[in-house]
Amino acid sequence: NLPLVRLFLKAGAYVTARDKRTRKQLGSLADKLEKIGVRLVLGAGYLDDLTEDVIFRTPGMPYHLPQLDAARARGSAVTSEMEVFLDYCPCKVFGVTGSDGKTTTTTILAKMLQHAGKTVHVGGNIGKPLLPVIEQIKPDDVVVVELSSFQLISVGHSPQISVVTNMSPNHLDIHKDMQEYIDAKKNIFLHQNAFGRTVLNLDNS
Known part of the structure; x- marks a missing residue:
């Protein structure tokens, strides 16, 4: 990097x-x-x-x-780079995680926000590293990040708007068990304040 x-x-x-x-x-x-x-x-x-x-x-x-x-x-x-970025990002952050569909959902969400006239910065698993350009991000911009369980496992600051596409066993060769994988994913909304919003897939499909 x-x-x-x-x-x-x-x-x-x-x-x-x-x-x-x-x-x-x-x-x-x-x-x-x-x-x-x-x-x-x-x-x-x-x-x-x-x-x-x-x-x-x-x-x-x-x-x-x-x-x-x-x-x-x-x-x-x-x-990690993402932990520090989430701590200091000056604008609203939309975060997307899940076992499948993260990249597609992140891309669609970014396009929707751009169509609404927003200046959008895309990062995380896709796009570019965002921490090196954090000084260029303005308070009225928006950030959309695709976040893996590896990035979320130690995050202490959740995005203001979080999306979880679905959950199924994944990366269990890295995580010690399914519960650790789930707990890592939960960090995408666990540290939101009262103004945060989370979108979940009711059918988990």
């Missing part, structure tokens, strides 16, 4: 990028990152010795990896 890396470098942060790929597999990207001041930790042991103050977990990375749990125990803040 080069835009996110550049955002933190611009803010004066000391950035370490960790990747299980080797330098050879990264190719010219490794040189590019080092040239702009990024420290690289690559290869099989890329998650060893996580001592950074703030650790950004990628969406597909299991929340309870032993290395991440150890980092939390040492006092590191383990977060």
Whole structure:
């Protein structure tokens, strides 16, 4: 996520990028990152010795990896791009999750809002990374994000408008059981205030 890396470098942060790929597999990207001041930790042991103050977990990375749990125990803040974005987004956010139909629903919703004259920013699993452009988002704009269970599992700030398309067993190779999967999805509405709205599929089909 080069835009996110550049955002933190611009803010004066000391950035370490960790990747299980080797330098050879990264190719010219490794040189590019080092040239702009990024420290690289690559290869099989890329998650060893996580001592950074703030650790950004990628969406597909299991929340309870032993290395991440150890980092939390040492006092590191383990977060994600979407968590921080939802905390600081200046405009109304529409969030879409579910086992199936997320991308279609997100796309249709964004088109409807655009047709209504809104400036719409689409992100999450589709579109572009939104945190690096958060300063360009105006209070009267709207954001539509497609959110997976991996992104939602640690979210503490729900979108103002949430949509759940359906629920069925999914990603149980990553989640420890179906209940953890359900609990992760529930975060899309669990932290709404009294003005929040949630749209559910009554038939769950």
